[in-house]
Amino acid sequence: MALLKVENLRTTIRTRNGLSRPVDGVSFEVEAGQTLAIVGESGCGKSMTALSLLQLVPEPAGRIQSGHVWFEGRDLLGLTWEEMRPLRGRDMAMIFQEPMTSLNPTLTVGQQIIESMTVHRTARGKEAHRRALESLERVGVRATAMKQYPHELSGGMRQRVMIAMALVNRPKFLIADEPTTALDVTVQAQILSLISELQKETGMAVLLITHDLGVVSEVADKVAVMYAGQIVESASARELFAKPLHPYTQALLASLPSRSRRGRDLATLEGRVPEATAWPAACRFEQRCLHRFAACALHAPKEAPPEASHPARCHLYDPQFNTTKVAAQPLVTRPSRIGTNTDGDSGSAAQTGQQGSRALVEVRGLTKDFPVRGSILTRAQYQRAVDDVNFSIPRGRTLALxxxxxxxxxxxxxxxxxxxxxxxxEILLDGRPVSARRGPDRFxxxxxxxxxxxxxxxxxxxxxxxxxxxxxxxxxxSIGTKGEDRENRAGALLEDVGLSRSALDRYPHQFSGGQRQRIxxxxxxxxNPKFIVLDEPTSALDVSVQSQILNLLRRLQQEHDLTYLFITHNLGVVDYFADEVAVMQRGKIVEYGEANTLFDAPQQDYTRNLLSAVPTVVQ
Amino acid sequence: MLDWLSNLFPVLVVVVGFWSVRRALRQPLWAEAWRRLKANRLALIALSVIGVYALVGFCDSIAWRNDKNANSLSLIDRAFSRPAEPTYSAPLANKTFGEPTPRALQGRHLLGTDGTGQDVVYLTLKGCRTALIIGGFTLLIATPLALLLGMLAGYFGKRVDDAVQYTYTVLDSIPNILLLIAMLLVLGRGLPQLCVALGITSWVGLCRLARGETLKHREREYVRAARALGISHGRILMHHILPNLLPIIVISVTLGFSGLVLSEAILSYLQLGVAAGTGSWGNMIDASRLELARDPVIWWNLAAASAALFILVLAFNLFGDALRDAIDPRLNS
Known part of the structure; x- marks a missing residue:
C-alpha cells in the first residue's frame, strides 16, 4: 500500500476576482522510499497542492473542498487541526523555497531544531540537544552553528538547517517545495544529494515540487506534470523523459536550451497558464497546444492511459476522439518555428568572418573594492569584489560570464x-576608454x-x-522628432520584440513576466545600442518563457549586429547561447575560452565542479 | 478690490485640489484605490465629514464688506452670527445663566453663549477655518521640505545624507514644544507664524520615511536602467522615484493632518496659538478652563469645541487608515 495516496483533491481560494481553483481534482500516490516530483510552470497549483496535504492552505480565503489524503491508511482531511498537529513536523515535514524567511530570525538554530522535537515530545533536554547536534552534523553544518542565528549563515547553510529541522523527528514523508531554487548550482547539487542519501538511510518518501526539469531528471523516481490545477501526465522519470506523451510535457522538454539546439530557435510555448479563477471548460491546454484538433475545444479530456503506468490527460490518446491519428504513439515535437540548419551555419560563418575584427568591448585589469566597515573613527576596510578581470568581446558575439x-x-x-x-x-568600448569620458561624451x-x-x-x-x-x-x-515620429518608433520597437502596439498604453503590472522582459x-x-549587458535575463522566468526570450535575443543579435555580455549561472543557457565563456570565482576569472572547448574540456577544478553540479535532462 | 483678491485665493485652492484629484484618478493606481475606497462605507462617511468641515472653512474664507468702513464679513459671519447677549446662557435657554437676576435673551441659542455673549455654534464654526489652515498650510510647508531633503539624502547618500540626517537628528532631539515656544517668541503670535513654526518642527518624520523609501528605490533595477539610458538625476528623482513614493506620502500626510489640528488646539490652550480674536477650538477650550470650575458648571463651550475637534481628527484618522488599505491591499492581510 502506498504511504500517501491523494484522491481527487480540490482546493479553492476566494479572491477579489472570484473563486480561484488552484488544485482541481489532483490524484497521485507516493510509496515509502520513493521520490515523486511535481513539475509545471508557475501558477499551475504545485505549491498549493503541497500545502493542501498538510491542510496549511491560507485561511480564511482558502478551503479544501473535497478529496482524500490517505496517509498510512488515515484520511488526513477528516482530521481536525488538533488531530493534525502531531502529524505535522513529526510524520510529515516540509521544507520551503526561501531559506531566508523560513527560519525565525530571533531564535538560534539550536533552539529552533530543539523546539521541533520538544513540541512533538520526541525528545527533550540533553537528548534533544544531542539529536539536534547529530542532525546538523548529518546535513554538514558545523556544531558551532547551534548557537548561531539564521542571519549568520549563508543561504545554503540555512537550507541545510531547514532540512536538519525537518528531518530531526525522522519523518516518513518529506515535502520539499522548490528546495533549491534560491541556491547556487553547486549548493543545489549538495542539497539534492543530501536529501537522496537521507532518503536511502531512513526510507522516507519525498514529494518534490519544482519547475526545474534537470533536477527532476536527477532525483525523481516518478514524475507528475501539473498544468492548470490538474495532473496532465504521470510516469516514472525514465519513461517520462524518454517518451513524453502530453503535448505540454513535450513542449517543456523541447524548450530547454542545450548545445545540440545551438544556432536554432528553441521550441516555444506561446501564451500563458490561464487564470485559476477561470480554467477553460474543455481542455485547459488547448489554446497553447500544437496538436489541438476540433474536439479539444469542446470536451474536457479524460485521463487516458495508453499504458496503465503512464496516463496522459489528452484527447490524442483517447480512441473515442482520436481515431485518425495513431493513438498511443509519442508525438515527435520539433521546435515550432524551426530555424533551418543553413540558417545556423550562415550565422556562425558570419561570426567566424568577424573574429578577426577588433573587439568591441575590452576589459583590462578591472578591479572593484567595496568598503566593508568604516566610519569617522575606524579606518575603512575593503573587500575585493572584482579582482583583475580581463576579457574582450568581438563585435556581434556573446561572452557569457x-x-x-x-x-x-x-x-x-x-x-x-x-x-x-x-x-x-580600464574598460574600452570601440578602442576608447569608457571611464575617461566626461560630459557630453559620456552621455x-x-x-x-x-x-x-x-x-x-x-x-x-x-x-x-x-x-x-x-x-x-x-x-x-533626442532620437526622432517629438510626437508622431517617436510614437512610430516606439510602436516599431514593441513590434520588434514581439508585442503589439496596443501595449503602449498599458502599465507594467498588466503584463506577464515574459512580456515585461520584452518591454x-x-x-x-x-x-540603438551596439552592446547589451544581459544580467540573468531569464533566471526569473519559466522555462517555456525563457525559450521565447532566448529566441528573441538571438534574432535581435543577428538583425541589429548586437554584442552581448551574458551574465548567468544557468549553464544550459550558456551552452546554447554563448560563443565564449568566462568563469568567475571570488572576483577572479578562473577560466576563459571558447564555449565548446571549455564545456568539453574544462581545465580548472572549479569549472569542472560547476559543470558536474548542473542537473541535466537525460532524454 | 482687496476683497476680490482675498476671495480668489480660497477658490484657487479648491480648484487646484479638485483638479489634482481628478488627474490622479485617471491613473490606474489611484483609480483602483478609489474603487476599493468606495466599497468601504466608513471611509466614505469620514470623507463626507471632512468635506463638510472643508465646506464650512471655505464659506468662512469667502468674505466681503458691505460698505467701505465696515469690517469684511464672511458667508459664515453673515449666516450664523447673532447679536451678542450680555453674558453666558445655557443651550436653548431664554434667560442668561449664572446671574442673580437672569436677564431675558434676544433669541434662543442652540448651544448657548459664552462669557461675552457670543453664540457657541457660531464660534465653533469659526474654528473650522483656523484648524484647516493650520493643517493644510503647515503640510504645504513641511511636505516639500521633507521630500526634498529626504529624497536628496536617500538618493545621493554620502555627505548629503550625513548632512540631512545630522540636521533632523539635532532637530528631533530638542523637545518639540520647547522649539515651538522659542520660534513663536521670535516670530510672534498669529496664524501664518504658527504654520511656519509647526512646519519646521513636523517635517522630520516624513523626511525619514522619504529617505528610507528613496534608498530602497534607488537600488531598484528600474532606476539603474534609467541611469543606463543616461537620464539625469533630477529627472530620475522627479519622474521615476517620486511617483513611487506618492502613495506613502499621501497616507502620511493624511494622518499627519489630524496631528497638526491637535497641536494647534494644544498650543492655543497654552496661549501660544493663534491670536485671541481668531476663532479657534484651542482658544475656546482655553477659555472654558475657568468655566468648568464654576458651579453650576458651564459645559457647552468646552463640549462644542472638543466635539468639533474630535470628529475632525477621527474622520482624518479613519480616512487615512482606509486610504492605506486601499492603496496597499497587502497590509490588509
Whole structure:
C-alpha cells in the first residue's frame, strides 16, 4: 500500500476576482522510499497542492473542498487541526523555497531544531540537544552553528538547517517545495544529494515540487506534470523523459536550451497558464497546444492511459476522439518555428568572418573594492569584489560570464556600463576608454551600451506606461522628432520584440513576466545600442518563457549586429547561447575560452565542479 | 478690490485640489484605490465629514464688506452670527445663566453663549477655518521640505545624507514644544507664524520615511536602467522615484493632518496659538478652563469645541487608515 495516496483533491481560494481553483481534482500516490516530483510552470497549483496535504492552505480565503489524503491508511482531511498537529513536523515535514524567511530570525538554530522535537515530545533536554547536534552534523553544518542565528549563515547553510529541522523527528514523508531554487548550482547539487542519501538511510518518501526539469531528471523516481490545477501526465522519470506523451510535457522538454539546439530557435510555448479563477471548460491546454484538433475545444479530456503506468490527460490518446491519428504513439515535437540548419551555419560563418575584427568591448585589469566597515573613527576596510578581470568581446558575439552568486559577475556588468565606478582597471568600448569620458561624451556612450536585468518586475517603473518609458528613452537622446515620429518608433520597437502596439498604453503590472522582459529589451533597444549587458535575463522566468526570450535575443543579435555580455549561472543557457565563456570565482576569472572547448574540456577544478553540479535532462 | 483678491485665493485652492484629484484618478493606481475606497462605507462617511468641515472653512474664507468702513464679513459671519447677549446662557435657554437676576435673551441659542455673549455654534464654526489652515498650510510647508531633503539624502547618500540626517537628528532631539515656544517668541503670535513654526518642527518624520523609501528605490533595477539610458538625476528623482513614493506620502500626510489640528488646539490652550480674536477650538477650550470650575458648571463651550475637534481628527484618522488599505491591499492581510 502506498504511504500517501491523494484522491481527487480540490482546493479553492476566494479572491477579489472570484473563486480561484488552484488544485482541481489532483490524484497521485507516493510509496515509502520513493521520490515523486511535481513539475509545471508557475501558477499551475504545485505549491498549493503541497500545502493542501498538510491542510496549511491560507485561511480564511482558502478551503479544501473535497478529496482524500490517505496517509498510512488515515484520511488526513477528516482530521481536525488538533488531530493534525502531531502529524505535522513529526510524520510529515516540509521544507520551503526561501531559506531566508523560513527560519525565525530571533531564535538560534539550536533552539529552533530543539523546539521541533520538544513540541512533538520526541525528545527533550540533553537528548534533544544531542539529536539536534547529530542532525546538523548529518546535513554538514558545523556544531558551532547551534548557537548561531539564521542571519549568520549563508543561504545554503540555512537550507541545510531547514532540512536538519525537518528531518530531526525522522519523518516518513518529506515535502520539499522548490528546495533549491534560491541556491547556487553547486549548493543545489549538495542539497539534492543530501536529501537522496537521507532518503536511502531512513526510507522516507519525498514529494518534490519544482519547475526545474534537470533536477527532476536527477532525483525523481516518478514524475507528475501539473498544468492548470490538474495532473496532465504521470510516469516514472525514465519513461517520462524518454517518451513524453502530453503535448505540454513535450513542449517543456523541447524548450530547454542545450548545445545540440545551438544556432536554432528553441521550441516555444506561446501564451500563458490561464487564470485559476477561470480554467477553460474543455481542455485547459488547448489554446497553447500544437496538436489541438476540433474536439479539444469542446470536451474536457479524460485521463487516458495508453499504458496503465503512464496516463496522459489528452484527447490524442483517447480512441473515442482520436481515431485518425495513431493513438498511443509519442508525438515527435520539433521546435515550432524551426530555424533551418543553413540558417545556423550562415550565422556562425558570419561570426567566424568577424573574429578577426577588433573587439568591441575590452576589459583590462578591472578591479572593484567595496568598503566593508568604516566610519569617522575606524579606518575603512575593503573587500575585493572584482579582482583583475580581463576579457574582450568581438563585435556581434556573446561572452557569457558565469559563476556562483557573490562571484562578482553583476558588479563587472555594472562597471562596464559606468553605473559603478571601478577601483582600478580600464574598460574600452570601440578602442576608447569608457571611464575617461566626461560630459557630453559620456552621455553619447549611454547610447551605445544598455542593460537588461534579471527581475522584470523590478526593472520597469510601475508608475509609467510603456509609452512613457519608450518616449523618455528616445527623448533623452533626442532620437526622432517629438510626437508622431517617436510614437512610430516606439510602436516599431514593441513590434520588434514581439508585442503589439496596443501595449503602449498599458502599465507594467498588466503584463506577464515574459512580456515585461520584452518591454525591458525594447527599452534597451530604443537607443540603438551596439552592446547589451544581459544580467540573468531569464533566471526569473519559466522555462517555456525563457525559450521565447532566448529566441528573441538571438534574432535581435543577428538583425541589429548586437554584442552581448551574458551574465548567468544557468549553464544550459550558456551552452546554447554563448560563443565564449568566462568563469568567475571570488572576483577572479578562473577560466576563459571558447564555449565548446571549455564545456568539453574544462581545465580548472572549479569549472569542472560547476559543470558536474548542473542537473541535466537525460532524454 | 482687496476683497476680490482675498476671495480668489480660497477658490484657487479648491480648484487646484479638485483638479489634482481628478488627474490622479485617471491613473490606474489611484483609480483602483478609489474603487476599493468606495466599497468601504466608513471611509466614505469620514470623507463626507471632512468635506463638510472643508465646506464650512471655505464659506468662512469667502468674505466681503458691505460698505467701505465696515469690517469684511464672511458667508459664515453673515449666516450664523447673532447679536451678542450680555453674558453666558445655557443651550436653548431664554434667560442668561449664572446671574442673580437672569436677564431675558434676544433669541434662543442652540448651544448657548459664552462669557461675552457670543453664540457657541457660531464660534465653533469659526474654528473650522483656523484648524484647516493650520493643517493644510503647515503640510504645504513641511511636505516639500521633507521630500526634498529626504529624497536628496536617500538618493545621493554620502555627505548629503550625513548632512540631512545630522540636521533632523539635532532637530528631533530638542523637545518639540520647547522649539515651538522659542520660534513663536521670535516670530510672534498669529496664524501664518504658527504654520511656519509647526512646519519646521513636523517635517522630520516624513523626511525619514522619504529617505528610507528613496534608498530602497534607488537600488531598484528600474532606476539603474534609467541611469543606463543616461537620464539625469533630477529627472530620475522627479519622474521615476517620486511617483513611487506618492502613495506613502499621501497616507502620511493624511494622518499627519489630524496631528497638526491637535497641536494647534494644544498650543492655543497654552496661549501660544493663534491670536485671541481668531476663532479657534484651542482658544475656546482655553477659555472654558475657568468655566468648568464654576458651579453650576458651564459645559457647552468646552463640549462644542472638543466635539468639533474630535470628529475632525477621527474622520482624518479613519480616512487615512482606509486610504492605506486601499492603496496597499497587502497590509490588509
Amino acid at each position: 558565469v559563476g556562483e552568486s557573490g562571484s562578482g559577475k553583476s558588479t563587472v556588468g555594472l562597471m562596464i556600463l559606468d553605473l559603478l565606478d571601478p577601483t582600478g582597471g 553619447a556612450l549611454r547610447r551605445q551600451m544598455q542593460i537588461v536585468f534579471q527581475d522584470p518586475y523590478a526593472s520597469l517603473n510601475a508608475r509609467m506606461t510603456v509609452r512613457e518609458m519608450l518616449h523618455e528613452a528616445l527623448g533623452v537622446h 525591458a529589451i525594447a527599452r534597451a533597444l530604443s537607443v
